[in-house]
Amino acid sequence: MPSAAERTRTLVQSTCSAVLLVPGPRGARPEQLLTGERGVGPDGDLFLVLPARSPAGRAAEGAPDDEVPAVLELTDVAPVSVPHRIRGRAWISGRLTPVPGQAGPGQVMLRLTVGEASVDDLWGAATVDRRDFALAAPDPLVRYETELLQHLASAHGEQLGLLCGLVEREGVERVTPLALDRFGLRVRFGGSDGHTFDARFDFPEPVTDITALRRAMHQLFEAAGG
Numbered sequence: 001m002p003s004a005a006e007r008t009r010t011l012v013q014s015t016c017s018a019v020l021l022v023p024g025p026r027g028a029r030p031e032q033l034l035t036g037e038r039g040v041g042p043d044g045d046l047f048l049v050l051p052a053r054s055p056a057g058r059a060a061e062g063a064p065d066d067e068v069p070a071v072l073e074l075t076d077v078a079p080v081s082v083p084h085r086i087r088g089r090a091w092i093s094g095r096l097t098p099v100p101g102q103a104g105p106g107q108v109m110l111r112l113t114v115g116e117a118s119v120d121d122l123w124g125a126a127t128v129d130r131r132d133f134a135l136a137a138p139d140p141l142v143r144y145e146t147e148l149l150q151h152l153a154s155a156h157g158e159q160l161g162l163l164c165g166l167v168e169r170e171g172v173e174r175v176t177p178l179a180l181d182r183f184g185l186r187v188r189f190g191g192s193d194g195h196t197f198d199a200r201f202d203f204p205e206p207v208t209d210i211t212a213l214r215r216a217m218h219q220l221f222e223a224a225g226g
Contacts, residue, residue, distance in 0.1 A: 004126035005136035013138040044134025046112040057108040068096040079146040088121025162224035
């Protein structure tokens with residue numbers, strides 16, 4: 001099972017939606033960040049690129065002590081059509097400071113020094129220690145997960161259907177791949193009564209690359225087929 005720090009780090013370095021919340025006199029001002037506008041430094045601090053004239057950029061540049069409190073909120077949505085598509089959320093709070101000379105024209109790079117973090121996802125809810133977050137690595141499949149899940153859903157319906165034989169439920173009509181990581185595959189089943197439930201199928205050992213993943217998926221479908 002991935003640790004809470006690993007899961008949070010994976011969300012930060014994935015393509016999931018990210019919003020930066022900066023408190024102001026009229027409440028928090030949300031700013032949407034695009035995928036390529038966030039990264040993690042070796043000490044675990046986050047580096048965010050925003051328009052120089054954005055509220056967060058102006059606030060950080062104009063703060064008397066060069067520090068502005070902020071929260072990065074991440075929302076992970078399943079890349080396939082499935083009921084209840086939000087798979088998890090993470091929150092990282094800290095202080096924003098400008099990083100001069102590190103962004104392109106009309107942009108500003110901000111460092112978010114991590115203070116507290118938490119995650120609430122398919123594995124459960126947990127707080128994340130700052131040091132653990134700094135030392136954690138994202139899941140090695142994070143760059144490929146969206147494409148792989150969409151491929152499974154569109155081209156491997158028959159193999160996915162075999163997984164019904166591994167769960168002790170009757171009336172299952174829909175099988176949708178929900179999440180994929182180095183430890184295994186999570187599937188959402190839909191019943192004829194309209195209810196859904198999730199099941200997780202762990203690999204014999206964690207995979208580290210696409211080649212190992214193919215072998216693990218082949219073994220899983222082979223076992224499901226009896």
